[in-house]
Amino acid sequence: VEILQRNEHIDDEVRDRALSRLDGETKRMTRLLNDLLLLAELNEAPFGQALPVDLAELVRTRIDDLQLQEPGRHVTLEGPDSVLVVGYHEQLERLIANIIANVQRHTPSTARVVVTITEDSATATLTCDDGGSGMAPETLERVNHGVVRFASERNRSAGGSGLGLPIIQSIVRQHGGSIQFLKSTLGGLRVTITLPKSK
Template identity: 40%
Template sequence: TSRALRPVGELARAAERIGQHELSERIPVTGDDELGNLANTFNQMLERLETAFSEQKSAFAKLEEQYELQRRFTADASHELRTPLTRIKVSASSALGGTEGESDLKRALEIVDRSADDMDRLIRRLLLLARSDAGQLIQGSQDVDLVDLCAEFQKPAADGEPAVQIDAPEGPLFVFGDPDLLSRAIGNLVENAVRHTPSSGHVTLRLASDSDEIRVTVEDDGEGIPPEALPHVFERFFRVDSARSRSEGGAGLGLAIVKSVAQAHGGSVAIDSELGKGTKVTLRLPHKR
């Protein structure tokens, strides 16, 4: 009797060794009798459990990653909003103190006005990224001629800023998309290039195409970006120089918005830069079909 029940004992001991973290273990199958069929069935159940636990673990890891991204986004947004709010509070409190003259009161109101504008721009950008996260970035699409759209960004050198030159073909280059979003994305690229290029430098907005895509390239010979910063430039709130204030370097959302707009239109964006020599950013968009 004990010899006949030995396989049953081996099954029981093998089952005891299997737990949540040892689901990869299998019960040895010997023979094709009832005990062999039982072991096979048990092993199949273990395989299904192992797969289910693996999928659950992967899903939980993704949730943790999303939670961390959301936490960082909320913390960064709160930090960015705190600066203009502090300026508004200080200026308003000073004005309400009643000890300043008319010129000081006017200066305080000007600070409040500029700070409110900063907050408005930041909130609009945050809402745009929130729509992107929800998959609702594009509100309406139409034929957009990128040659016409890019022509709006040409400007001469003025006020200590370099000129922006356009290099584009004569004929139209159409994409199907949201003209406001495309204008915002290209405008962000031009704004970044102008901000980091001296007045004696050059900023060129170039258009080119082939049978599959249209390439919008903004190239400058400005200060460039350190190689260690390049992998992070499309991250939200990332600044190449963390010591910059928002007035000097923006909130670090411009390139993140460019990436979101590109992806929403089925395109992509890439950057190439060399410190001290300049930067080239290329926005790729599919041709209108």
Template identity: 35%
Template sequence: MVEEGGDQGEGVARVNNRLPAPRPTCGTNWIAEAPVRLDWLVEDVVGGVRRQAPEHIYQLQVDEPLVVIGDEERLAQLLRNLLENAAKHTPPGTTVTVRLQRSGGSALLTVADSGPGIAAEHLPHIWDRYYRVDKVRSRAAGGTGLGLPIVKYIAEAHGGRVDVASEVGVGTTFTVELPLAPEAAAPARQPAEPWRA
């Protein structure tokens, strides 16, 4: 399935980081463990961001239903943070592509933009708390320097990882890899029953 578009709203920053930032000293007790239909979650989050941040075009590609074991709210926060990061650091009117696909026993979630990119010397530090590549623009956009560290922490708390590839003048791609649930795991929620007269 492929979708794209933008709707009216107030801006992605207002919907992001509803949950408090996880602390590295708190372990993973704050992570719920339940089956999560990742394809449903991605569709919900991207749909919400389209309404809240119409200045960008969001293209969504979901290859198939995928289930992971984890915390639905935290995983939604992870994706919102990546979308907020893309919106802050790319010009209005550019496209942000979100793709969910299977790779062996893992789910791969990628968020790619066609913005200015990140210089190689900054890449090792973007996971550091409060680190900003562009301090002036980040402050103007209301950035805290916590979005990407939270992404990394949530991914690792789910037994996964996050990587980044970037080229100056071309764009940036974040890839989150999460282990898939066993085949027998039930989805976190069921689709609504069809209405019958």
């Protein structure tokens, strides 16, 4: 904005670059504000009555959306066709969306991604493995202890607000579940989420 205000006779190329940067920053700040508002909501009372939600269907739908956006991505889904957990549909949908968005932002399109759903009598476990660059050991330790906002430079270049993992953790906690971040056998990041099943 300052560039445009200071230069009355700015050429088209410089103006277009300035407007493009302004548009990018505006979108980033909008995402940041929306994520901050969501975090505030998640830290308040639960969203009404928890109901059975088909975790497998949510994951399958989000992976289908990803492969429509990026047909070249290799994503494998393993597990049963239907697994019911108890929770809030909109928040669980956001949980899955954030996990997939993290894969999109931080792994190359050629990297393998394997999403696995398993269950026992009481819980369902969702594991997402990717073949990206992963996290440094010290970063993994921080995120597993709840210190998860990355450096602003990393998030800005990746197009995120830096609040995706705090949102994931808040949603999991709200549902009485657990989450763990590890190094994946594929070379990147493994995210493991365990949630109570619907009785």
